[in-house]
Amino acid sequence: MxxxxxxxxxxxxxxxxxxxxANAPRHLAPELKRASFGSSAVQSEDPLRAAKAWQKKKAEAGWACLHWPKEYGGGGRSPIERVIWSQEEGIYSALSGPFVIGHGMCGPTVMAWAGEEQKQRLLPPLASGEEIWCQxxxxxxxxxxxxGLRTRAMPxxxxxxxxIVNGQKIWTSGAQHSDWGLLITRTAPDVPKHKGLTMFFLSMRTPGVEVRPIKQANGQSGFNEVYFKDVRVPDAQRLGAVGQGWQVSLTTLMNERLSIGTGMSTYFPELFRFCLEAEVDGEPAVNDAAVRSRLAQFAVRQSGLxxxxxxAITALSKGQTPGPESSIxxxxxxxxxxxxxxxxxxxxGQAGVVWDKASPQEGRFQALLMRSPATRIEGGSDEILRxxxxxxxxxxxGDIRVDKDVPFKDIPTSGGAKS
Amino acid sequence: MxxxxxxxxxxxxxxxxxxxxANAPRHLAPELKRASFGSSAVQSEDPLRAAKAWQKKKAEAGWACLHWPKEYGGGGRSPIERVIWSQEEGIYSALSGPFVIGHGMCGPTVMAWAGEEQKQRLLPPLASGEEIWCQxxxxxxxxxxxxGLRTRAMPxxxxxxxxIVNGQKIWTSGAQHSDWGLLITRTAPDVPKHKGLTMFFLSMRTPGVEVRPIKQANGQSGFNEVYFKDVRVPDAQRLGAVGQGWQVSLTTLMNERLSIGTGMSTYFPELFRFCLEAEVDGEPAVNDAAVRSRLAQFAVRQSGLxxxxxxAITALSKGQTPGPESSIxxxxxxxxxxxxxxxxxxxxGQAGVVWDKASPQEGRFQALLMRSPATRIEGGSDEILRxxxxxxxxxxxGDIRVDKDVPFKDIPTSGGAKS
Amino acid sequence: MNLDFSEEQKALKDQVRRFLEARCTPSTVRAVLEGPLSFDRALYEGLAELGVLGAAIPEEYGGVGLSHLELCVVAEELGRALAPVPAASSIYLAAEFLLQAGTEAQKRAWLPRLAAGKAVATFAFAEGQGRMTPDKVQAVVADGRLSGVKSPVPDGDAADMAIVLARSGGGSGAGALSLFVVDLAGPGVSRETLSTIDPTRSQARITFDGAPAEPLGGSGDGWHITTQVMDRAAILMAFEQVGGADRALEMARDYALDRMAFGRPIGSFQAIKHMLADMYVSATLARSNCYYAAWALASGAVELPVAAATARVSATTAFQHCAKNNIQVHGGMGFTWAFDCHLFYRRSNALALALGSLSTWESLLIERMSAGNINAAA
Amino acid sequence: MNLDFSEEQKALKDQVRRFLEARCTPSTVRAVLEGPLSFDRALYEGLAELGVLGAAIPEEYGGVGLSHLELCVVAEELGRALAPVPAASSIYLAAEFLLQAGTEAQKRAWLPRLAAGKAVATFAFAEGQGRMTPDKVQAVVADGRLSGVKSPVPDGDAADMAIVLARSGGGSGAGALSLFVVDLAGPGVSRETLSTIDPTRSQARITFDGAPAEPLGGSGDGWHITTQVMDRAAILMAFEQVGGADRALEMARDYALDRMAFGRPIGSFQAIKHMLADMYVSATLARSNCYYAAWALASGAVELPVAAATARVSATTAFQHCAKNNIQVHGGMGFTWAFDCHLFYRRSNALALALGSLSTWESLLIERMSAGNINAAA
Structure with a gap:
């Protein structure tokens, strides 16, 4: 060890x-370090431009998409080298937000399912950040x-x-600045739900595609609704066979779970620093027995993650596939x-209600309170993860399934539900 | 209010x-007060004899089974009067342990489903404690x-x-000193599970009935296994029609949930007293912030119950049926x-491992630790209650049911499970 | 034994609920959340006309002269409807201070206007972050003039008057503190609305710079009276929290019945069903504890301090639990601005801090129980 | 980066597991639970022959001279098998005291016999209920004679020798405490086996009345050395707890796969499935924290105190959680004496108290992190 x-x-x-x-945008370091949960890290300039500039520099020197083959604009490196890179990239990795979906999920799907010519066309500009993808x-x-998706694609x-595609998608990160989208549709509603799906990619500038930002519970808008009205997609932009969309989507979803860092943060370090400064009954909060007990339980979860x-990195470093423990x-x-x-x-105390960026803690725990419910839902809810x-x-x-062998159109749906 | x-x-x-x-067995009061969780309250004399003696006195004066009709040995009183009685009976109610199943569950079932002659025969000695029933x-x-029960009754x-009954029951409280048992059996394995059941009562002295105590995880033996080997039960001892056993059992189970006291204890008062005496870092434990936080959360649950x-008593007192809140x-x-x-x-601390009746707390928290897992299971597990x-x-x-419309014999069962 | 509200009180509750269902819809709440106003004055005056603001204020002071039980019932409905009104500041707190410690003149000057919803008052207590203790109070009154900064003050931007806890006459500890009535429209007062997690209940920073201050209650009695009034307000606030918890549970239940996934209502999945069952459990425990506290409040029982802390801890826990899991049951939709889940989430977390945080009340509860009143919770 | 055991260490682990599967079945554990013996001596000597007791003891003292990483691996397997042996007392504690603070003569006198399983030693620390602090130590050594009562002492009824923390030479606080080696077969020692929640790990009350006591380590260094050794033992104990948690999870999983209710395996119900998922989560967090602590132990890192407390808190939580819910998954059968669930439940609760309770270690963890070592958990 x-x-x-x-x-x-x-x-x-x-x-x-x-x-x-030698190359990172050092002038952005202060705001990247201070970035609070759920808001864009860069405020002093256009965050998308900053992201693209850094990605371009990386791509030119062979540091973009390290684990992708070189012929598709990647670095041809091993998974452990990718991890080392991201450790070193540190705060600057926060710049890569706009590329996470494209590099982590869309790219691998294209790589697995598209023809060679399409890969040559699509992947290098995705790697270099020139083109952005959404899912x-x-x-x-x-x-x-x-x-259970209902967006229809009909010949x-x-x-x-x-x-011709009609329907609606939701929770699409980055749709507003994406060039391409990876789109799953229903092509056959009269077969069981998993068997009637087909995957496409399309330009987000195709006529009939409309992107509307979703205002979130915390007041921000990181996600979008995307509406499709008679959107025409060439058959050449199909990935996998007609009806094979579910298998194609599994490639995407599996890649989502394969991206391994050094564990998610629970914001314990921020809480601990706060407890060193804050007071309870005239003493530093960390001296209070009740605070200690709560902190200890947070600490061991943070440290355990x-x-x-x-x-998991150890396994990668030995050339193994990380075990299931990463799923927690x-x-x-x-x-x-x-x-x-x-x-x-x-x-x-009573002042905890105040959400003020000018406060000593810059309102970061208030931002965390308001953003954290989404973390328990997005990319697999707590219940799905369990x-x-x-x-x-x-x-x-598995759970007992009542919808597996039934034609999709016969599966009961919500009455008046908005969603 | x-x-x-x-x-x-x-x-x-x-x-x-x-x-x-004027009548309660005052000489038993000290040990009834001290009774620790899960063990018989009375140690100084035969607990069954003490129970029967007190029940007999109550019955003679019309205080037994207060809410039962007088003609069946009850007091003919209202539900709220029953609650008032049990508040007044206080520690002496702990003597009634052997009768809880009979009075609370078997009696009401007999009352609802037996013929008049049988009720006249069976209920008065049950009320007076002369005869004990198990379920x-x-x-x-x-x-x-x-x-899903498998005990078979065949003509x-x-x-x-x-x-003729063959099979095995388990978790039977008081079987070892019971005179009568309320027995549910399967009479038709080729119809769906709820439709092939039939209810009987039988003398526990019928040949072929064998009672074996179960040793529990905490070392005590409050429950039994009961084995039936070619046990002959007259058809006159059937309750309800053949195949109607499930409906009959619902009477029993609903009566279980109707018995309302002043809420279950969580043993918070005992913990609180202990925390007044115990020390943490040289101070009374109740002064420690961490202890206070835990105690407060226990306190509000105790008080909430x-x-x-x-x-619920208020509702009874107004002649209403208590609402669903009692189920918590x-x-x-x-x-x-x-x-x-x-x-x-x-x-x-380290001494918490010691389970010693001679210790200052008489080992009661150790007994509680070892008994409490059963509370989360018996009479409806946490999961069933939720x-x-x-x-x-x-x-x-309801949950999706895969066993509802299937002949009982075709429902998959455990492989090598002991149970 | 009668641990329930009377038929008349239940009728009042129904009446308030119907009124709020008509006059305080989610869009009413959102108008305050998203708009420039700190509360909905028309709604507040409507409540006053209904007689509910003055429910527990004697008739001689312009109230309806009912008991605090009626006010509990009202509070539950205000909590359920997330009413964006300053009732907590003006009625649960300021009016209680006046009733407990005001002179006849002070009562006559303010109570009728508070009951009529024509004036709003508040209690200016906190001075920045952390648990409030006597030593944290820096605001000071000398020669009838108040100086210092109080923050956050609930509804402080909209209030006409504040009752202020401040030092006076030197000394230290609780005995150095007194209460003062300060006209917020008067000189020496400047205020600023604060950004908070729940803009439907406004908060302000108030800076006093030689503002005229009139004593309320005896000199040096400030902390003692504050404790008494905070207990009373905590019970009313707990009813608001129980109302909110119940509504959040209902929303989640309704959604779980309606929303389909995998061909079945999501409420048929044990993960969701059991989450809802646990929400029901905590809401029920809180309600029962609140009923006990309501009895103590209305009867002036010696158990009041323990009952208040019990209700407060239980109701805070329940509302936070139910509001948080209401979002979870709704899934992604629950995190949109368009759905109402976040309104309850905001309010649950804001009310958890109003009157002092959960950990403060937990500590108070056990301190009070150890001080001898253990039987109350036995 | 290599946060994993080596292939050799994994091979050792397999070897110990196979040995224990053959020699330490549930009936082995039950024989100690129900019988008069305080531990299974044949099993213990078998472990010694396998070389695992002396894994971390240098060869010159009769050990195998491997590292503490190997001992961690062994501890996990002892925990998994619920081995009814005094390894925690004799190896994690007593041998560590000797290695850390013993004279050459003391090491030669005891370590070879401890490694060979021919002698058992223990650490006599607690003196009755409550968290141990320097002031609670009343046992005293004067003129080389020890007097006082130590209770509970793990394996104190079976041990041949005890290392005892006692006052000597007056003074107060930690500096007044020293360590002593006491021959338990010698004069002035009387002992009594205690009834406990887990008789598979024996506990005794030992009364010393002028027992000859030989100093271990410097005078006044007792508390300091104890803290160091307790940290090391806590890491090894945490591995026992992780082993137990894993096995309890496996039992529950296997039962959930096999047991049918309502026509389907109970593991297909989300209530059970999600309970098992949560058990897996806590066991995994604990394991990862233990690996970190194993690294700190083996490398002598400055992070050792924080890592030890982290592993201890995490592993205690996980084992209690898994053992408790293992019973719940088994339902009624899980509460029978015949099923093995209660063996894990007993052990999980006993180990949670050994070396000091969860709340003690939680407090220690944060105290240590605030003392400057925060980066360890960042």
Missing amino acids: DFDDTPEEAAFRAQARAFID LFSEPAGGSDLA AEDGSGDW RYTGMR GKLVAGATMQELAMFALDLQ NIIGERVLGLP | DFDDTPEEAAFRAQARAFID LFSEPAGGSDLA AEDGSGDW RYTGMR GKLVAGATMQELAMFALDLQ NIIGERVLGLP
Whole structure:
């Protein structure tokens, strides 16, 4: 057991560090460090421009999409090298927000399912940040039940072979500045739900595509609704066979779960610093027995996630696939962040209600309180994650399914539900 | 809002108190007060004899089974009078342990389903404590799925009309000293599970009935297994029609939930007294902030259960049926007791491991730790109670059932499970 | 034994509910959330006309002269409807201070206007972050003039008058503190509305710079009276919290019945069903504790301090629990601005801090129980 | 980066597991639970022969001379098998005291016998109920004679030797405490086996009445050395707890797969499935924290005190959680004496108290982090 690099890893880390030292946008470092939960890290300039500039620099020097093959604009590096890179990139990785979906999910799907010519066309500008992708999967009626989607693609009546898409997607991160979208549709409503889906990609500038930002409960707008009205998509932009959309989407979703860092943060370090400064009954809060007990339970979850992440990195470093333990990260972090925010506000007393960027803690626990409910839902709700752990990790049987062998159109749907 | 009796209630309470003052076995009071969780309250004499003696006195004066009709040995009183009685009976009610099942569950079932002659025969000695009843429902393969029971009753081949019973029951409280048992059996395995059941009562002295105590995880033996080997039961001892056993059992189970006291205790008062005496870092434990926070959360649950009970009594007192809020009692109390016991041991430090009746706290938190897991299971597990609250109180749909319309014999069963 | 409200009180409750269903819809709440106003004055005056603001104020002071039980019932409905009105500041707090410690002249000057909803008053207590203790009070009154900064003050931007806890006459500890009535429209007062997690209940920073201040209650009695009034307000606030918890539970239940996933209502999944059952449990415990506290409040029982802390801890826990899981049951839709879940989430977390945080009340509860009143919770 | 055990260490783990599967079945555990013996001596000597007791003891003192990482691996397997042996007292504690503070003569006198399982030693620390602080130590050594009562002492009824924390030479606070080696077969020692919640790990009350006592470590260094050794033992104990948690989770999982209710395996119900998922989460967090602590232990890192408290808090929480819910998953059968669930429940609660309770370690963790080592958990 050690926390050291192998000599090869150390050499690679030195290279990465040298590049970052020489090239990273240092002038943005102060605001990147101070970034509070759920809001864009960069405020002093156009965040999208800052993101693209840094990505371009990385791409030119071979540091973009490190684990992708070189011929598609990647670095041709190993998974562990990618982890080392992201450790070194540190706060600057927050700049990459606009590319996360494209690099982490859309790119691998294109790589697995598109033809060679399309890959040559699509992947390099995705890697270099010139083109941004979004993922058009979730729907109002879908939610945890992704395969319940209703957006229809029907063959155009003009015999062109094109598809005409109508419907609505939701929770699309970055749709407003995306060039391309990965779109899953229903092409056959009269077969069981998982069998009637087909995957496409399309330009977000195609006529009939409309993006509307969703205002979130915390007042921000990181997500969008995307409406499709008679949108024409060429058959050449189909990924996988007609009816094979569910299998294609699994590639996307599996890649989502494969991205491994050093564990999600629970914001414990921020809470701990606050408790060193704040007072309870005239003493530093950390001296209060009740505060200690709560802090200790947060501390061991934070630390447990950190070292769980390091165990996954260890596996990568040995050329193995990380074990199922990585699946616990968001489940633990989401609930912990919410409890932790409530606890921080409690310590602030009546003033905890004040959400003020000019306050000593810059309103960060208030922002966390208001953002954390989404963490427990997005990218797999707590309930779905417990199902995944129960079924895929522990091998328990699936839930009883009443919708599996029924034609999609016969599955009962909500009455007057908005979603 | 008040905690006062109506004048009629006050008069009744005075009567009850006078009877108890004059007749209760005062010499047992010290040990009844000290009774620790899960063990028999009376140690100084035969607890069964003490129970029967007190019940007989009550019955002679009309205080037994207060809410039963007089013609069946009861007191002909209202539900609220029964509650007032039990408040006044206080610690002496702990003597009634052997009768709880008979009076609370078997008696009402007999009253609802037996013929007049049988009621005249069976109920008065049950009320007076001369005869004790047990309830033969649970089975090793049953558990939460009561209707999954396998004990078979088949028509005797001699044409007598008698039934021959074979099988096994489990978790039978008091079987070892019971005179009668209320027995649910499967008479038709080829129809759906709820439709093939039939209810009987039988003498526990019938040949072929064998009672074996179950040693529990905490070392005590409050429950039994009961084995049936070719036990002959006359058809006259059937309650309800053949195949109607499930409906008959619902009478029994509903009466279980109707018995309302002043809420279950969580043992908070005991913990609080302990925290007044115990020290943390040289100060009374109640002064420690962490202890206070835990105590406060236990306190409001204890108090919430207490006043929830009083709201139910209020409804009774107005001649109404208590609302669904009574269903939360055991769910809250069970989990709370277990957490509370762990917390008390924590405060005792390394010595918390010692389970010694001669210790200052008489080992009561250790006993509670070891007994409380059963509270979360017996008479409806936490999971079943949450289902009941979700479905019957909140009106949510039932679980998807795969066993409802299938012949019982075709329902999959455990492989090598012991139970 | 009668741990329930009377038929008349239940009728009042129905009446208030019907009134609020008509006059305080989610869009009423959103108008305050998103708009420039700190509360809905028309709604507040409507409540006054209904007679509910003055429910527990004697008729001689312009009230209806009912008991605090009626006010509890009203509070529950205000909580349920998330009413964006300053009732907590003006009625649960300021009016109670006046009733408990005001001179006849002070009562006559303010209570009728508070009951009529024509004036709003508040209690200026906190001075920045952390648990309030006597030593944290820095505001000071000398020669009838108040100086210092109070923040946050609930409804402080809209209030006409504030009751202010301040030092006077030297000394330290609780005995150095007294209460003062300060006209917020008078000289030496400047105020600023604060950004908060729940703009439907406004908060302000008030800076006093030699503002005229009139004593309320005896000199040096400030902390003692504050404790008494905070207990009373905590019970009313707990009813608001129980009302909010119940409504959040209902919303979640309704959504779980309606929303389909995998071909069945999501409420048929045990993960959701059991989450809702647990919400019901905490809401029920809180309600029962509140009923007990209502009895103590109305009867002036010695158990009041323990009952108030019990209700407050239980109701805070329940409302936070129910509002948080209401979002979870709604899934992604629950995190949109368009759905109402966040209104309850905001309010639940704001009320958890109003009158002092959960940990403060937990500590108070056990302190009070150890001080001898243990039987109350036995 | 290598936060994992080596292939050799994993092979050792497999070897110990196979040995224990053969030699330490549930009936082995039950024999100690129900019988008169305080531990299974044959099993213990078998473990010694396998070389695992002496894994971290240098060869010159009769050990195998591997590192503490190997001992961690062994501890996990002892925890998993609920081994009824005094390894915690004799190896994690007593041998560590000797290695940290013993004279050459003391090491030679005891370590070879402890490694060989021929002698058992323990640490006599607690003196009755409550958190141990320096002021609670009343046992006293004067003129080389120890007097006082230590209770509970783990394996105190079976041990041949005890290391005892006692006052000597007057003074107060931690500086008045020293450590002593006491031969429990010698004069002035009487002992009594205590009834406990987990008789598979014996506990005793030992009364010393002028028992000869030989100093271990410097005079006045007792509390300091104790803290160091307790940290090291806490890490090893945490591995026992993780082993127990994992096994309890496996039992519950297996039962949930096998047991049918309502025509389907109970593990297909979300109530059970999600309970098991949460058990997996806490066991995984604990394991990862333990790996970190193992690194700190083996490398002598300055993070050791924080890492030890982290592992201890996390592993205590996980084992109690998994053992408790293992019973719940088993339903009624889980509460029978015949099923093994209660063995894990007993052990989980006993280990939670050994070396000091959860609340003590929680407090220690934050105290240590505030003392400057915050980066360890950042």
